[in-house]
Amino acid sequence: MASPWIASLLAIFVWWFSTGAILLAVRRADQIGGHSWLIVKWLPLLAFGVAAVTVSLPDASVFGAYLGFAGALAIWGWIELSFLAGVITGPVKAPCLPGLSGRDRFFRAFGTVAYHELAIVIGLWGIVAAADGAVNRMAVATYLVLFLARIFAKLNLYFGVPRINTEFVPTQLRHLKSYFRRGPATLAFPAAITALTALLAVCAERLWTAQSEAGTVGFALLTALAALALLEHWLMVVPLPDAKLWRWMLPAPKTTLPNED
Template identity: 75%
Template sequence: MTSPWIASLLAIFVWWFSTGAILLAVRRADRSGKHLQTVITALPLLVFGGWAVWMSLADTSVIGIYLGFLGALAIWGWIELAFLAGVVTGPMRDVCPPGLQGKDRFFRAFGTVAYHELLLTVGLLALVTFSGGSPNQMGMAAYLVLFLARILAKLNLFYGVPRINTEFVPARLAHLKSYFHRGPVTYAFPIAITILTALLVVCAERLWTASSDTTVMGYALLTALAALALLEHWLMVVPLPDAKLWRWMLPDTDPAPNTTLPNED
């Protein structure tokens, strides 16, 4: 487990599998109507994440690096499940009024995800607080990469990108599609690509110059995570069938109410 290739493949597999598992849980909740029960049942995932990160803080071994990484993803995964299940979203649950533009549309869109953003921020602050001064800050670093990528992705979905996959938007979040903007890229896209590319280059450079197994493992995991974040953004522009990565593993369900994307070309 000390090979950077194994670490990178593990990061990619965990990203793919955890995304599919969350989508599967949410789709089953949509079919059964047990959204809150699904989120409560998954609480052990959050507990494991907190425990894993806590145990990793003083452990500078390869196992400690993996614990911190998996713990951060477990915490992140539970928060995403709570959001996609429609349990932790925001005070605004209506579709965007036709013709709404500018700051009014922005603040209304933010209202649809405000509680989710607050919970993500609380998670980040908790990790920063407890990781400060610790010899192993892998959990905080992994969570920070996810946090940065998510903020940039949401801004691009709001301001506009050519490709928006709404196939996996859950039934209880169907109103979010009215806040997406399918169209030419805006200044938000090159800004996001520049930031994520710089992050990837820094992580890759640190990986290349790493001198210990633990440092190699840590930056291999972060490099893979940064690469996935960058790929996620390019898939908003490049016409590739990324939905096929998870569609095969999800049960059929009634489609969410159709909502036309603003300024759809």
């Protein structure tokens, strides 16, 4: 497990599998209801994440690197699930008003995700505070990569990109589609690409110069995660069928009548 190749492949598999599992859980909740109960049933995931991060902090071994990575992903995954289930979102739960633009559109769009953003920041603050002075800060690094990638992704969906995949937008969040802007990429896109490429380069350089097995594994995990974040952004402009990665494992979406939208 100390091989950087194994660590990288594991990171890619966990990213793919966890994304699919969350989408599957939300899709089923869309079909049978019980979105609030869904995040309660997944509380063990959050508990595991908190426990894994806590145990990993004083452990500078290869196992500690994997544990910190897994713990941060579990915490992040539960917060994302709560958002996709439509439970922790924001005070605005209606589509964008016609003709709204500028600052008014921005603040209304932010209102759709305000509570979720707060939850993400609380998660970040909790991990950073817990890791103060710790020998293993893998959980902090993992969460920060996810945090940075998500902020850039949301900004690009808001300002505009050529390709926006709305296939997996849950029923509870259909109003968010009206805040997406499909069109030519704006300055937000090259800014995101530049920042994520720099992040990937730093992680890869640290991986190349790592002096310990734990360092090698840790930076291999982070390099793979940064590469996936960069790839997700490029898929906003490159016409590739990325939805096929998960479509086959999900049940068909619940059909609705036209007047229900």
